[in-house]
Amino acid sequence: MNTVSPSDSPPLAAGGAVVGQPAVGQPWPHESATLHVTGRAHYVDDLPELAGTLHAALGLSPVAHGRLLGVDVHALRREPGVVAVLTAADIPGRNDCGPIVHDDPILATDELRYLGQPVFAVIATTREAARRAAAQARRVLQFEPWPAVLSVRQAHAAGDHVVPPMHLVRSQSADAAGAPDTAAASVRRAIDQAPHRLAGSFSLGGQEQLYLEGQISYALPQDDGGLKVHCSTQHPSEMQTVVAHALAIAAHQVQVECRRMGGGFGGKESQSALFACVAALAAKALNRPVKLRLDRDDDFLITGRRHGFEFDWEAGFDDEGHLLGYEVTLLGQAGHSADLSPPVMTRALCHVDNAYWLPEVAMHGYLPRTHTQSNTAFRGFGGPQGALVTEVVLDTIARHLGRDPLAVRRANWYGRSERHTTPYRQTVTDNIIEPLTDELARSARYAERRDAVQVFNASSPILKKGLALTPVKFGISFNVNHFNQAGALVHVYVDGSVLVNHGGTEMGQGLNTKVAQVVAHELGLPLSRVRCTAADTSKVANTSATAASTGSDLNGKAAQHAARQIRDRLATLAAAAWECAPEQVAFAGGQARTPDGRHIAFDALVQQAYQARVQLWSDGFYATPGLHWDRQTLTGRPFFYFAYGAAVSEVLLDTLTGEWKLLQADLLHDVGSSLNPALDIGQIEGAFVQGMGWLTTEELVWHPESGALLTHAPSTYKIPTANDVPLAFTTRLYGGENTEDTIHRSKAVGEPPLLLAFSVFLALRDAVAACGAPGCQPPLSAPATPEALLRAIRAVQPGAATPTGA
Amino acid sequence: MSESPATIRFAFRGEVVAVPVPDPTRSVLQWLREDARACGSKEGCAEGDCGACTVIVAELDDDVPHPSQAVRSAGLALRPVNACIRFLPTLHGKALLTVEDLASTGSLHPAQQALVDHHGSQCGFCTPGFAMSMAACHEHHAQAGTRPNRQELADTLSGNLCRCTGYRPILEAGLAMLDQPGPRLPLHGLAEQLQALRQQARPAWPAFTAPGDLPSLAAAVQHDPEATLLAGATDIGLWVNKQFRPLPRLIHLGDVTELRTISDEGGWLRIGAAVPLEDAWAALVSHWPALAEMHRRFAGPPVRHAGTLVGNLANGSPIGDAAPVLMALGAVLRLRHGDQTRDLPLDEFYVDYMKNRLQRGEFIEAVRVPEGPPGWQVQAYKISKRFDCDISAVSAGLALRLDGERIAEARLAFGGMAATVKRAAGAEAALVGQPWTEATLRAAQHALASDFSPLTDLRASADYRRQAAAGLLERWWWATRPHQAMPATMLRVWA
Structure with a gap:
């Protein structure tokens, strides 16, 4: 029988030694797997409600742009069940939840900036009563509509940007001549003098996170004017800060806790703040527990998502496709405020190179302001957008030259000892892109399948196949230096069980499992003896967001540091008894032991340590070494190391309708020395499918006049289902250790594999190209919906004028 | 108490x-x-x-x-x-x-x-x-x-x-x-x-009645024609959850024995108004295997087990996927008012956007589908951004009967192309009596362009809808032309 208990306890042999598997490097199940499948895992809405709990709902702006004249609060108060109505005027502190630029009101004041912007909060005895009253927004708001700017190109033309533009220009020839000030001219010259030149535009849509658990906060008044906030957030410390600022109280009066999220994907990094603030504001004002759980439609209407981008590019190249000169303008749709758009653009600029050496490159990043939701973090954080435009450019160059796109990619790989400086001046020292892609091309039989696709297409008038292999190189670390730190607390209790708390949050990625593995390894314990608890600002202070893929890199190291201190104290105690050096005491198999066979059970040693008044808990801290970044020049070493990967995708396309299907996908991804192969493969596959959704089925549509988001729920916004995953789907980990001293030489895995989905998009472009004459350039935008595909097919079919570029 | x-x-x-x-x-x-x-x-x-x-x-x-x-x-x-x-x-x-x-x-x-x-x-x-x-x-x-x-x-x-x-x-x-x-x-x-x-009495209070048999239902609807008829609630549930629409009185069809059955009635397949989509589609597919893909793509199992086929027809959304298929099959609705019934061909049921020919106090008792006289070829196509559980940009129910190489009869119905699901009269006229050749196809595609003036919305542009509908007609021609008909594997990515 399968018993309901954590299934991560390997059988114990006599003496407590673990039979079989070490804690690190093994495919342990997610620490909450049993809780997940039984429905016993608590998310914020599942916590038992305190007596007297009230519920909040938000009244939203019905227009994309306008002047707010007033709110008929009295009418709302008369609605059934309503206890209070709060507006911006009720906020005692700062009415702002912007993470960087403080331009993000919690509740609107004078200007209505997008359709869906929260203007007031209704607090009622039930959630339904609150929602029904809040839905009266159009009736109770007085406003004067203003013209709205909804298009990113229109906003750019009008010169309205949320922050000043960023320019990253790098010219090897200008550097060599010692004249970096002429870099822009050198890049221009490189393009102009290249044997071939192409220019084009590329349009790339945004993406909704669609975490299955929507945004939620539950605020509980504490004594002395304090608050405890249960919040589904990737960034508890920032929630603590913004709540404290909004309520004009000290940070030490606010405790934010998050046991787990039902998905985050970046959407709960900064944008959980508004809901934490409103719940806290209401709880404080009414001295009652207040919960704010968004309906899915409101979640879509209020919160931002992955930035859609518009690109204009120009490239000069030679007969082999070497990219000799490259200029690209990136317009990232910021929405109504800055939010995290500036670092998103920085990361986009730092990933335009992807896996390629760009000797002469000029990049111009703009963040136009539109009257739409404020776009924010989403897995990859601009990196995927920056890298994709270059993949499209290389694909375009290959078609122009009549060469296989993979050959053109190979011609441009970063070198290992030369051709290895990035545009932002970091040297790539750990490059494995060539052997990795070669191995994948071999194992996935790229060359044979390329031929087979051609044969198929020659004999298939309606359906066409396409194939593509695309690489990933992704920089790991926050571009902002000071975020690259973490803390942890490890408690060893007198029974020998271990409790770990760290600065990271669990959103499904398995961070708590990995950190527990690290601690179990340090103390030589079976994994079942180590438990991670909820992220809690009262335990570890000043934490960074669990973001930028850095969760286990940072928190694993911090927890290791804490565990090592305890282990060292225990070793000292045992060594004193055994009259040996502490370094000779090893911890494994639930024991402390010496090479000559003396041993003691961990639990017994802990008992002795307690009685000897040895501190059995410790904090730990980690700061990623060697990073520096100059925000003005956009140069430095922003990344500790790079993660690599590649994917081959093969698609089948219906040229009559634009319908398509992914036939096969083969992924090969680098996670260094894996802490947990099962969790890592889960991240890789999940990211690939999520990336595929972004580039194909997931289309965001705003009404062109009203600015209403028309794709506002899973009924209208379509993420992949089980049927979108191909029957032939292989994922392998690329062997090898991280060359940097990361936690057990592993590599971060959250974001990089999202870029593997480029292969699906470029396989579709390949299939569309098969509908036209050799050398045709399908004008395929993303997402590649059937409509976008049919439009591209029609553009390249014989008789149609072939536009230049993508 | x-x-x-x-x-x-x-x-x-x-x-x-x-x-x-x-x-x-x-x-x-x-x-x-x-x-x-x-x-x-x-x-x-x-x-x-x-x-x-x-x-x-x-x-x-x-x-x-x-x-x-x-x-x-x-x-x-x-x-x-x-x-x-x-x-x-x-x-x-x-x-x-x-x-x-x-x-x-x-x-x-x-x-x-x-x-x-x-x-x-x-x-x-x-x-x-x-x-x-x-x-x-x-x-x-x-x-x-x-x-x-x-x-x-x-x-x-x-x-x-x-x-x-x-x-x-x-x-x-x-x-x-x-x-x-x-x-x-x-x-x-x-x-x-x-x-x-x-053994216990079924619940009945003014806001909710759940009749157990057809006469009781008919009486309840006659007595309270303004009440909302509730079957699977797969749409009505959203009226409540998303639109806060007041529904003061509900009459639930789910327990009406006579409406829960699928039966063969003299060459007609009768599907009662309370038959879940999952069962209804399975029955349709058993008669017309070509509809299997539409069955798979029509919502997901939890919705198909709750919602009803007749509910989908009664709802009358222009993007409902059942109506084009059933119009192509020549389905007829059985409407009931008290103890009176009348039959109305489905393709005459819809009047305008979300408007139909039901009279006050009348409801759909069943949909009856001819079990297919020999010679008819039937196909259903659906185009959406995602394969599963997505509302169609365009869907088509296509049926024809060939007499030798000529098209003797044709029924083409489209969803997503107009304010209601409706038949493509011009395209049908272009087909009937003609040899099923590429020239006839092109003529039908040409006529199809005048049959509909589709809208642009979040699912597709008007242009795409027109092109895709013409594309589906072409796919169908490749599949059914008398000479060298193409196998599905060469025509459909999902085959």
Whole structure:
């Protein structure tokens, strides 16, 4: 029988030694797997409600742009069940939840900036009563509509940007001549003098996170004017800060806790703040527990998502496709405020190179302001957008030259000892892109399948196949230096069980499992003896967001540091008894032991340590070494190391309708020395499918006049289902250790594999190209919906004028 | 203690519970999470699109006519449904099983254990819903001694969204679960409880009536023609959850015995108004195998087990996928008013956007579909951004009868192309009497462009709709032309 208990306890042999598997490097199940499948895992809405709990709902702006004249609060108060109505005027502190630029009101004041912007909060005895009253927004708001700017190109033309533009220009020839000030001219010259030149535009849509658990906060008044906030957030410390600022109280009066999220994907990094603030504001004002759980439609209407981008590019190249000169303008749709758009653009600029050496490159990043939701973090954080435009450019160059796109990619790989400086001046020292892609091309039989696709297409008038292999190189670390730190607390209790708390949050990625593995390894314990608890600002202070893929890199190291201190104290105690050096005491198999066979059970040693008044808990801290970044020049070493990967995708396309299907996908991804192969493969596959959704089925549509988001729920916004995953789907980990001293030489895995989905998009472009004459350039935008595909097919079919570029 | 009439009884956690229902539009999920504090079932979307709230509703096997796609076990018929859009009073006399029931013996259900073993959960929020869909599937196969293949599993799980895993480990768990030991669903004793419940009066209060037979229903509708007729609530649930539309009085069709059956009536397949989509499509596919893809793509299992085919027709959305197919098949609606009935061809039913020819006090009793005189070729196509559970940009029901190389008769109906689903009169005229050649195809495509003036909306532009509809006509020509008809594998990416 399968018993309901954590299934991560390997059988114990006599003496407590673990039979079989070490804690690190093994495919342990997610620490909450049993809780997940039984429905016993608590998310914020599942916590038992305190007596007297009230519920909040938000009244939203019905227009994309306008002047707010007033709110008929009295009418709302008369609605059934309503206890209070709060507006911006009720906020005692700062009415702002912007993470960087403080331009993000919690509740609107004078200007209505997008359709869906929260203007007031209704607090009622039930959630339904609150929602029904809040839905009266159009009736109770007085406003004067203003013209709205909804298009990113229109906003750019009008010169309205949320922050000043960023320019990253790098010219090897200008550097060599010692004249970096002429870099822009050198890049221009490189393009102009290249044997071939192409220019084009590329349009790339945004993406909704669609975490299955929507945004939620539950605020509980504490004594002395304090608050405890249960919040589904990737960034508890920032929630603590913004709540404290909004309520004009000290940070030490606010405790934010998050046991787990039902998905985050970046959407709960900064944008959980508004809901934490409103719940806290209401709880404080009414001295009652207040919960704010968004309906899915409101979640879509209020919160931002992955930035859609518009690109204009120009490239000069030679007969082999070497990219000799490259200029690209990136317009990232910021929405109504800055939010995290500036670092998103920085990361986009730092990933335009992807896996390629760009000797002469000029990049111009703009963040136009539109009257739409404020776009924010989403897995990859601009990196995927920056890298994709270059993949499209290389694909375009290959078609122009009549060469296989993979050959053109190979011609441009970063070198290992030369051709290895990035545009932002970091040297790539750990490059494995060539052997990795070669191995994948071999194992996935790229060359044979390329031929087979051609044969198929020659004999298939309606359906066409396409194939593509695309690489990933992704920089790991926050571009902002000071975020690259973490803390942890490890408690060893007198029974020998271990409790770990760290600065990271669990959103499904398995961070708590990995950190527990690290601690179990340090103390030589079976994994079942180590438990991670909820992220809690009262335990570890000043934490960074669990973001930028850095969760286990940072928190694993911090927890290791804490565990090592305890282990060292225990070793000292045992060594004193055994009259040996502490370094000779090893911890494994639930024991402390010496090479000559003396041993003691961990639990017994802990008992002795307690009685000897040895501190059995410790904090730990980690700061990623060697990073520096100059925000003005956009140069430095922003990344500790790079993660690599590649994917081959093969698609089948219906040229009559634009319908398509992914036939096969083969992924090969680098996670260094894996802490947990099962969790890592889960991240890789999940990211690939999520990336595929972004580039194909997931289309965001705003009404062109009203600015209403028309794709506002899973009924209208379509993420992949089980049927979108191909029957032939292989994922392998690329062997090898991280060359940097990361936690057990592993590599971060959250974001990089999202870029593997480029292969699906470029396989579709390949299939569309098969509908036209050799050398045709399908004008395929993303997402590649059937409509976008049919439009591209029609553009390249014989008789149609072939536009230049993508 | 006197009991309010607004009290229902159903089996829950192994016993019959009496639950007061102050508001008949309260959802099963609200009751579970807010009243019963059974928080295993999650709300992801509150519109039946994510499946995080999937539960199993069981009825007495005897109450569910054959044929049916319900899972039959232990004297019960089980269906996975979305709790978020299921109105609580419709549970009366039934049994409700949730994720908490799966491991009620203290051991994980095989579906749960397989999910753990295959790393099928990451954030875990969708997992209870997957576990329930998988448990229903497990019960079916354990009962039948069969096992699902990967494709069947993907179809079974198409109503459950996961944003984390990429599905591969979930599908592998589904393939492995039948090899897992472990408890089956805790169904023991439920049938007896439901038998006992059957003896009790069905709930009826002004806000909610659930007639048990056709005359009572007809009388109720005649008596209160303004009341809302409720079948599966897969659309009406959204009126409540998303639009806060007041529904002061509901008449529920789900328990009307005569409306729950599928029968052969002299060359006609009669599908009653309370027959779930899943059963109706299975019956249609058994007569017209070419409709199998439309069946797979018409919503996901939890919606197909709740919603009804007639409900889809009565709703009359211009993007409903059933109407084009049934118009092409020549379906006829049987309408009832009191004890009077009349038949109306489906292609005459719709008048304008969401307007139809139903008279006050009249309702659709059944849809009748001719069982296909020989010689007809029927096809259904659907185009949407996603294969599964997506509202069509364009859908088509296409039927023709060839006489030699000439087209003797043709019925082409399209959804998504106008304010109602309707037949393409011009294109049909261009086909009939002509040889089924490329020239005829082009003429029909040309005529099709004048048959419809589609809209641009979030699903597609008007241009795309026109082009795709013409493309579907062309695909159909390749598939059915008298010479060198092309096999489906060369025409359809999903074949």
